[in-house]
Amino acid sequence: MNTPLARFESREDAAAQLAGALHAYRGQSPLVLAIPNGGVPLGRELADALAGDLDVxxxxxxxxxxxxxxxxxxxxxxxxxxxxxxxAGGQPDPADVAxxxxxxxxxxxxQCAIYTSHRxxxxxxxxxVILADDGLATGATMMAAIHMVRRQHPARVxxxxxxxxxxxxxxxRPYADEIVCLRVAGLGPDISHLYHCFPEVGDAEVRMLLRHDAATAGAEGGRALxxxxxxxxxxxxxxxxxxxxxxxxPAGLVLMVQANGHGEHTVRNQYVARKLNASRLATLLVDLIAPRxxxxxxxxxxxxxLTGRLRKVMQAVPGLVLARLRLPAVPLACFGTGTAAAAALRVAGxxxxxxxxxxxxxxxPDLAGAESLRNVAIPTLLVIGAGDPEGIRVNDLAFAALHCPRQLRLVAGAGRVFEEPAxxxxxxxxxxxxxLQSIAGAEPGAA
Known part of the structure; x- marks a missing residue:
């Protein structure tokens, strides 16, 4: 019989109660697959309580x-x-669905690159396999998860x-071997009202929660993660x-700077960072505007x-490298977007x-100023979306003003911030x- 409807304090509180209901699986090395993003804090607690593994x-x-x-x-x-x-919202048009x-x-x-490319x-x-989420409304995401995991032939779902x-x-219910649910609610738009504390979960938090399993896998498999x-x-x-x-x-450290102030690094920058990590480049993602x-x-x-703040970040880098990476020094590069790119050019000059x-x-780069552009001496790559005519114009002007080894490259696509997968x-x-070329000391080919 279901317990009386009551609110959980948090996802962690809910996970502790859910682990009790799943105690029979402790010692059987269960694989907890959490549905991101909100299911991952709960999945982390479940995997730890049941001595299992966690993935998304x-x-x-x-x-x-x-x-x-x-x-x-x-x-x-x-x-x-x-x-x-x-x-509930009515049957959508097939074109909208596509x-x-x-x-x-x-x-x-x-998300796959952000969460899993390093392990x-x-x-x-x-x-x-225990499919975990912080709640179930229509059941659509759980149905998709069941289909996905069934194709990999688990012993039990x-x-x-x-x-x-x-x-x-x-x-x-007909598609799972077992369903464990502590609170069965009535009809409603979602289940967030069943929690006292129900914060949003960002990609950075998901990565942190997966880190323990990544470190363990690295120790067992001999991989550098x-x-x-x-x-x-x-x-x-x-x-x-x-x-x-x-x-x-790491072969070097890349400062990845933006100026958004949203409190979360863009998915694009996180994706690029994970790919750079796979090439033995450390990354430091920093938003030059503080959240709120x-x-x-x-x-x-x-x-x-922004330039002043980037200087402060660079001043902090040697201490971070020594304390966190336990290295005396590493070559330093910068990946800048938006107005933070102008700050990077000023510092580079x-x-x-x-x-x-x-x-x-x-x-x-046009916001950096003519003098800063003239003073830049390090290899500089300008990348702009082919679907951004104004961006092409201002980057072309900056490219002409630079006297360093440089390239201007267009990326095919309709957007200005590289939305498409390709x-x-x-x-x-x-x-x-x-x-990799410039940090290793070999100048990329100048235009």
């Missing part, structure tokens, strides 16, 4: 165009799609959620939050402010700076090749 089940909810809260189905990382029969599929599949591929993924074959809506649980470490950098009144990803014996900082919009355009290479992606892959290839 990369599936995503499909929403009704124009109504993000209305679920129409779910899609797996391999493109298999489950569509609800008679969704557009949503492309967008969510792109996001899943990026082997556990094989579910022959194992007890258990769906574990702290709370679920009755209709969604009924839809999933990247390790994500949060860092705080005091810039005189503003504390900037960064993430340091450090493979063993007053007048963020104005500060994004204040290149002098200053005497005595330690930068060896620049990559500026969808940047505003565009971001092209960006990764260009940045990776340029940085």
């Amino acid at each position: 089940a990369l599936v995503s909810r499909l929403a009704l165009p124009g109504n993000a809260a209305a679920t129409i189905g779910a899609i797996t990382e391999h493109g298999w799609t489950y569509l609800l029969d008679g969704p 557009k949503e599929q492309v967008a969510k599949l792109d996001r899943l591929r990026q 082997p993924r556990p094989d579910p074959r022959g194992r007890i 258990v769906c574990a959620v702290p709370a679920g809506l009755a209709d969604g649980l009924a839809a999933v 990247a390790d994500a470490m949060p860092v705080d950098i005091d810039c005189g009144g503003a504390v900037l939050h960064g993430v340091l990803d450090a493979p063993a014996n 900082e007053p007048m963020r919009k104005d500060k994004r355009q204040d290149v002098a402010l 200053e005497a005595g700076n330690r930068l060896r290479s620049l990559v500026l992606a969808a940047g505003r 565009a971001i892959e092209d960006l990764v290839a260009l940045a990776n090749g340029w940085l």
Whole structure:
């Protein structure tokens, strides 16, 4: 019999209660596959409590165009799609469904690179698999996850959620070997009201929660794995939050700077960082605008402010390298986007700076100023989307003003920030090749 409806304090509290209900699986080396992003904190606690392994089940909810809260189905990382029969928001147009599929599949591929490119993924074959999420509403994402894991021939599939809506649980029940749900709620739009504390979970937190299993796999398999470490950098009144990803014996460190102030690094930058890590380059992602900082919009355009903060970040790098990487020094490069690209150029044009290479992606190099552009001496790569005519214009002018080894490369695609999967892959290839050559001491070919 289900317990009386009550609120959980947090995902961690829910996981502790759920682990009690799953105690029979302790000692059987279960594989907990958590549905990101909210299911991963819960999955981490479950895996630890049951002495199992943790990985992510990369599936995503499909929403009704124009109504993000209305679920129409779910899609797996391999493109298999489950569509609800008679969704609450009405039957969507097939063209809208196709557009949503492309967008969510792109996001899943990026998540795969962010979460898993630095470690082997556990094989579910022959194992007890526990699919975990922080709640179940329509059951669409769980259905997609079941389909995905069944193709890998597990011994048993258990769906574990702290709370679920009755209709969604009924839809999933025929396809799972077992369902464990602590609270069965009535009809409603979601299950967040069943938690006192229900914060959003970002990609950086997911990576941190997966880190323990990555380190264990590395110890067993002899692989050098990247390790994500949060860092705080005091810039005189503003504390900037960064993430340091450090493979063993890195060939260099790439400062990846943006000026958004959203409190979360862009998926694009995280994806590029994971790919650079795989090439033995450490990365430090830093937003030069602190989250919830007053007048963020104005500060994004204040290149002098951003330049000063980038100097502070660079001053902190030797200490971070010594304390976190346990290395005396590593070659330093910078990957800048937007207005942060202008700040990177100004710093690169200053005497005595330690930068060896620049990559500026969808940047505003024109804001750096003519004098700074003339003074840059290090190899500089400008990358811009072919679908951004204004970006092409300002980057072309900056390219003409630079006198250093440089290249200007266009990436095919309709957007200006490399939204399409092929565009971001092209960006990764260009940045990776340029940085490796210049950090290693061999100048890339100048234009």
